[in-house]
Amino acid sequence: MRPRNLDEFLGQSHLVGVGAPLRRLLEAGRVPGSILYGPPGVGKTTLVRLMAQATGRSLLEINAVTAKVSDLRQLVDEALALKGRDGGRAAVAFVDEIYHFNRSQQNALLPSVERGDLILVGTTTENPWFEINKTLLSRLVVYELQPLGEAELTALLHRALSDVESGMGALSVEADEEALLALARSAGGDARQALTRLEVAVSSLAASMGRRLTVEALVASLPGAYRRYDRASDDHYGVASAFIKSLRGSDPDAALHWLGRMVASGEDLHFIARRLLIFAAEDVGLADPRALLVATATAEAADRVGYPEARIILAEAALYLALAPKSNSAYRAVSAAVADAESGPLQEVPEPLRPHGTGYLYPHDDERHWVPQAYMKEVRRYYFPGRLGEEPRLAAPLKGYWRRFREEE
Numbered sequence: 001m002r003p004r005n006l007d008e009f010l011g012q013s014h015l016v017g018v019g020a021p022l023r024r025l026l027e028a029g030r031v032p033g034s035i036l037y038g039p040p041g042v043g044k045t046t047l048v049r050l051m052a053q054a055t056g057r058s059l060l061e062i063n064a065v066t067a068k069v070s071d072l073r074q075l076v077d078e079a080l081a082l083k084g085r086d087g088g089r090a091a092v093a094f095v096d097e098i099y100h101f102n103r104s105q106q107n108a109l110l111p112s113v114e115r116g117d118l119i120l121v122g123t124t125t126e127n128p129w130f131e132i133n134k135t136l137l138s139r140l141v142v143y144e145l146q147p148l149g150e151a152e153l154t155a156l157l158h159r160a161l162s163d164v165e166s167g168m169g170a171l172s173v174e175a176d177e178e179a180l181l182a183l184a185r186s187a188g189g190d191a192r193q194a195l196t197r198l199e200v201a202v203s204s205l206a207a208s209m210g211r212r213l214t215v216e217a218l219v220a221s222l223p224g225a226y227r228r229y230d231r232a233s234d235d236h237y238g239v240a241s242a243f244i245k246s247l248r249g250s251d252p253d254a255a256l257h258w259l260g261r262m263v264a265s266g267e268d269l270h271f272i273a274r275r276l277l278i279f280a281a282e283d284v285g286l287a288d289p290r291a292l293l294v295a296t297a298t299a300e301a302a303d304r305v306g307y308p309e310a311r312i313i314l315a316e317a318a319l320y321l322a323l324a325p326k327s328n329s330a331y332r333a334v335s336a337a338v339a340d341a342e343s344g345p346l347q348e349v350p351e352p353l354r355p356h357g358t359g360y361l362y363p364h365d366d367e368r369h370w371v372p373q374a375y376m377k378e379v380r381r382y383y384f385p386g387r388l389g390e391e392p393r394l395a396a397p398l399k400g401y402w403r404r405f406r407e408e409e
Contacts, residue, residue, distance in 0.1 A: 001160050001167055001195055002046045006054055010156055010191070011043060011148040022143060026054045031092055033113060035132065036123045038145030039271075041190030044123040047145070048094045051121065058082045058091035060118075064100035072108050079118035090119050098122030099131035106133040113139050147189020147236075154184045156191055157198050168199065171206045175213035182215055186222075188236040188267075197222055236267070243318075244275060248283050252322040259318050263311045273299035276317050287327035287389030294320050325389030333383040340380065347377050370398070 003009045006016055006023065015022040025032055031051050036044040052059035060082075062075050075093055082091040093109075095101070112118050113136070120140065124131060128142055148156075157180045160167035183201070187194035204221040205213055239261050246254035262272060273295075280295035298317035302310040352360040353375065361371045385395035 001156070001163065003050070006050055009043065009047065009050060010152045012047070012145050015143055015145070016047065022051075026051055029055050031055050031057060031119045031121065032141050033120050033139060034122075034141045034143055035098065035128045035137070036121065036143050036145055037128050038125070039147055039189065039268075040125055041187075041192035041194075042145045042147055043191065044145055045094075045096060048092070048121050048123065052092040052094075057089060057119070058086060059094060060091055061094045061096065063096045064098050064105075064122075065096075067095075067101075067105075069105065069108065072105060076109070076112045076118065079112065083117060090116055093118040093120050095120065095122040097124060099124045099126045099128070103133050106136045110136055110139075148191050148194075149189070150181065150184045153187055153189075153191060153194045154180050157183060157194060160195055160198060161202070168202050171202055173202045173206055173211055173213055175202075176215065179213045179215050179218050182218055185236070236265075239265075240271070240275060244279055247279055247318065247322050248326065250322055250326065252319050255318045255322045256315060259311075259314060263307070263314070266307075269302050269307070269310055269314075270299075272314055273302055276314070276321065279321055282331040283326055283328055284321060284324045285327040285330040285386070286391040286394055287325035287386055289390065289394075291321055291324050327386030327388055327391050329384060329386045329391065336382040340382070350374060350377055 006026070009016055014020060016026075017023065022032075036047060038044055049059060060075050060078055062071055079091045079093050083089065093112075095109075098106075109120055113120050122128075122132075122140075128137060132140075154177075157175070161169065161173065161175055163169050180198075183194055183197055187197065201213060201218050201221045205211075205217055210217060239258050243255060243258035243262065246258055259272070276295045276298055277292070280291040284291035294317055298313055302313045305313060351357045352373070361373045363369050363371050363373075365371070385391050385399070
């Protein structure tokens, strides 16, 4: 059921919809060296293949999980040979799950990428800014793919039901719209999961001589997977949103309710752990700096233990974060700083702060480990300390130092 061209590709309209940035590049015959980052089942592999097809380029594929250094060398040699045969047009070298490559394997691709012997396109379900070598990543563009929406998944399921050649059209099974919508909602934005569940449900129905897929038939064939669906449309993202907002509102019972909903539906551990990590920094922040340590330990421990026991670890972290004092000062500060940098004008680095610059005062030479010194040519304020938890204690001494320094100026 993979789409045969970009027009059949469902989802990711921000990248490949009509007039979208990546679509324009492909229509101009260009494939950017890139990393496609997103959860499973959103079309990463399919999109790479379509990128090569749409631009008439040769495609070489390798999986980072099983590839050896010798396989990498062979891929580079093949790409170089293809470039010679294709009139100087570089082939697309597709590395699936590229984050599995270690640093030396990733570095082995650098010379070929820099010379243009190949166009590297990697896919990853893990954050590329953490998992990919920074030297390699600086030469690539990161495109983030999003989970498919209900309408896109429903359209895909309709297509699979009617397609005789590649789908399940030969089984002559029809489906209620409500059943397909239930399947779409239960898949959590994962097209592969939606198709797998449809295949199981339709095959089970056809084996019993059934000809119509209803909600009742769906529940009978996929009772566990069906839990995510409910008629009130409290889907994957709605429940996750309610979970975070309950934590932010310091309601431990509500947080546990929504966590329980996610656990019961088999939600991906990594999805929940990522939300806890972000929340610890964004919403608890400096009011309790230990919150990020708790969330980090939770992510590692839950990954090691797995379900069902991981639910206990997730619950402990959720309770800690719900009960913790809250501060979003770090989130507000970095948002303001990024907005400032994007809008400009940019400040020059003061002479004392440059490498080997003159006039720098070393703070540790002072008994306070602080000296009155300007770290920006023009003072700009981004950080405003919160008043809860440990943050006032953390910020108080430096607030006094800076106040006196600026008064003296």
